[in-house]
Amino acid sequence: MxxxxxxxxxxxxxxxxxxxxxxxxxxxxWVVDGVSLEVRRGxxxxxxxxxxxxxxxxxxxxxxxxxPDAGTVExxxxxxxxxxxxxxARVGAIVEAPAxxxxxxxxxxxxxxxxxxxxxxxxxxxxxxxxxxxxxxxHDRVKSYSHGMKxxxxxxxxxxxxxxxxxxxxxxxxxxxxxMVEVRQLLRHLASQEGITLFLSSHLxxxxxxxxxxxxxxxxxxxxxxxxxxxxxxxxxxLQITAEPVELARQILETLDYVRQVIxxxxxxxxxxxxxxxxxxxxxxxxxxxxxxxLVPGRQxxxxxxxxxxxxxx
Amino acid sequence: xxxxxxxxxxxxxxxPRTYLGYAGILLLLVPMLLGLLYGQPxxxxxxxxxxxxxxxxxxxxxxxMARRMMEPxxxxxxxxFIAMVAGDLVAGEAAEGTLRALLVRPVRRVPVLLAxxxxxxxxxxxxxxxxxxxxxxxxxxxxxxxDLILIEHGIYVLGSGEALARLAAAYTAAIPGMVVVxxxxxxxxxxxxxxxxxxxxxxxxxxxxxxxxGLPYFEAIQPYLFTTxxxxxxxxxxxxxxxxxxxxxxxxxxxxxxxxVGAAALVFSRKDILS
Numbered sequence: 001m002x003x004x005x006x007x008x009x010x011x012x013x014x015x016x017x018x019x020x021x022x023x024x025x026x027x028x029x030w031v032v033d034g035v036s037l038e039v040r041r042g043x044x045x046x047x048x049x050x051x052x053x054x055x056x057x058x059x060x061x062x063x064x065x066x067x068p069d070a071g072t073v074e075x076x077x078x079x080x081x082x083x084x085x086x087x088x089a090r091v092g093a094i095v096e097a098p099a100x101x102x103x104x105x106x107x108x109x110x111x112x113x114x115x116x117x118x119x120x121x122x123x124x125x126x127x128x129x130x131x132x133x134x135x136x137x138x139h140d141r142v143k144s145y146s147h148g149m150k151x152x153x154x155x156x157x158x159x160x161x162x163x164x165x166x167x168x169x170x171x172x173x174x175x176x177x178x179x180m181v182e183v184r185q186l187l188r189h190l191a192s193q194e195g196i197t198l199f200l201s202s203h204l205x206x207x208x209x210x211x212x213x214x215x216x217x218x219x220x221x222x223x224x225x226x227x228x229x230x231x232x233x234x235x236x237x238x239l240q241i242t243a244e245p246v247e248l249a250r251q252i253l254e255t256l257d258y259v260r261q262v263i264x265x266x267x268x269x270x271x272x273x274x275x276x277x278x279x280x281x282x283x284x285x286x287x288x289x290x291x292x293x294x295l296v297p298g299r300q301x302x303x304x305x306x307x308x309x310x311x312x313x314x
Numbered sequence: 315x316x317x318x319x320x321x322x323x324x325x326x327x328x329x330p331r332t333y334l335g336y337a338g339i340l341l342l343l344v345p346m347l348l349g350l351l352y353g354q355p356x357x358x359x360x361x362x363x364x365x366x367x368x369x370x371x372x373x374x375x376x377x378x379m380a381r382r383m384m385e386p387x388x389x390x391x392x393x394x395f396i397a398m399v400a401g402d403l404v405a406g407e408a409a410e411g412t413l414r415a416l417l418v419r420p421v422r423r424v425p426v427l428l429a430x431x432x433x434x435x436x437x438x439x440x441x442x443x444x445x446x447x448x449x450x451x452x453x454x455x456x457x458x459x460x461d462l463i464l465i466e467h468g469i470y471v472l473g474s475g476e477a478l479a480r481l482a483a484a485y486t487a488a489i490p491g492m493v494v495v496x497x498x499x500x501x502x503x504x505x506x507x508x509x510x511x512x513x514x515x516x517x518x519x520x521x522x523x524x525x526x527x528g529l530p531y532f533e534a535i536q537p538y539l540f541t542t543x544x545x546x547x548x549x550x551x552x553x554x555x556x557x558x559x560x561x562x563x564x565x566x567x568x569x570x571x572x573x574x575v576g577a578a579a580l581v582f583s584r585k586d587i588l589s
Binding site for chain 1: 317318320321324325328329330410411412413414415416417418419420421422584586587588
């Protein structure tokens with residue numbers, strides 16, 4: 001394989017983003033309180049949380065826009081506070097809505113932003129425009145762009161410094177369904193084909209489930225959980241049972257030691273129990289006089305997992 | 315730093331607001347031109363100097379017009395046009411959100427601010443010279459050239475060569491005062507997230523300082539007001555030119571400039587970007 005001569009060498013670290021004990025207080029209120037995150041090279045990391053959970057403030061601390069009251073941020077092995085230029089040299093970021101100069105053309109916008117990262121050739125600017133599907137529109141003023149086009153142009157400017165890590169705040173916010181699909185496809189392409197680590201802040205659970213391999217959930221300034229999406233959801237398994245009569249089945253299930261919770265939902269029973277206890281549960285129900293017509297292992301969606309997590313907390 | 319400067323020049327040169335000042339100056343020249351053409355200025359000036367002086371010819375020429383434009387423009391209009399640009403440099407970007415896009419790049423904040431201040435200085439300088447050159451140009455077109463007769467602390471008649479040199483020196487000496495206005499507007503621009511707030515606050519502080527400078531009860535503080543020293547350019551039309559006084563005023567203006575830019579840098583380097 002021939003190395004791309006334009007591409008600077010990757011930083012040797014495998015942890016591309018590390019936040020340690022981040023805290024931020026506005027007035028008397030701690031908006032972020034002890035947030036620690038770890039994003040590994042190659043991750044598409046979802047940062048989830050309801051509105052007002054502290055996502056944006058954390059995002060701003062991760063990009064140096066807001067100074068934490070406590071804690072540290074390391075980007076690509078460099079301390080953001082002590083060595084901000086080194087830390088941000090190979091990082092692209094979009095914080096909140098795409099912010100561009102409306103009176104400049106797309107290409108001029110890219111020129112402005114590239115100059116801040118050491119410059120980019122007109123070929124590179126054309127390349128990133130092509131990558132985000134804006135080829136041929138580089139000379140149009142940004143004020144004539146739709147929201148989706150602005151979002152794609154903002155991603156293009158984040159791609160200029162050949163980044164190893166891109167941080168995106170609500171990347172599909174305000175887009176129509178078509179625009180959302182386009183941006184998601186672009187993100188998948190960036191992660192799988194360009195090898196860029198992505199950190200996405202979002203409150204769209206389906207989006208995160210579709211795109212991300214790891215997540216962290218934040219609420220009221222605290223990280224509630226962090227890990228591989230697959231692992232987190234694997235832990236959240238259940239058995240769905242269709243049995244008659246339902247009330248008798250519920251009573252029998254509640255007597256079993258290994259059944260932690262029984263919920264009756266629209267005539268079916270959903271139970272929290274080890275999956276390998278399915279045979280024993282079936283036997284107990286049949287022995288107790290129930291007719292079991294279905295016993296299906298299930299897995300929570302990210303949405304159910306997330307809502308359950310927030311419910312537990314509240 | 316050169317990259318940052320290029321970025322700021324590129325942005326400023328493409329912003330319509332930058333050119334409002336130039337358009338404003340051209341608009342201001344029109345009433346002055348009409349006044350000099352149809353307002354019988356010679357009659358008023360002859361009346362002003364008294365009957366013991368006999369003036370042959372006319373007072374009004376290009377040099378006279380360039381001199382006459384200085385008062386209203388350097389005390390009010392240019393500070394306003396300069397505040398409109400400098401006050402927008404940080405607050406305008408904060409309001410548009412581009413400040414956060416700028417600061418997530420590998421740049422240090424103080425050089426970013428210094429680049430912004432540099433373009434504000436360039437803008438103030440260009441605008442001041444544009445005023446002088448456009449007044450001279452239009453004046454030459456309508457009234458021609460000649461000696462400059464000044465009725466300031468006495469009556470002086472300057473030959474056209476010397477008058478031109480003094481005008482050039484006076485316009486140049488006006489720049490530091492304009493730069494202080496730009497520095498003040500930039501400082502206020504760092505404090506707020508709305509450029510209108512920064513512009514209005516700059517003009518208000520300017521008026522307050524002018525007012526304090528004009529009232530006899532505040533004589534004790536008048537030497538320390540920056541507006542007291544902004545008018546240093548007028549000393550260049552005195553005879554002999556009070557160089558030590560000019561140097562002292564320049565030092566005061568430099569000190570104000572350093573104070574405003576230093577304070578702006580301090581605040582900007584620690585500011586949480588929340589817009």
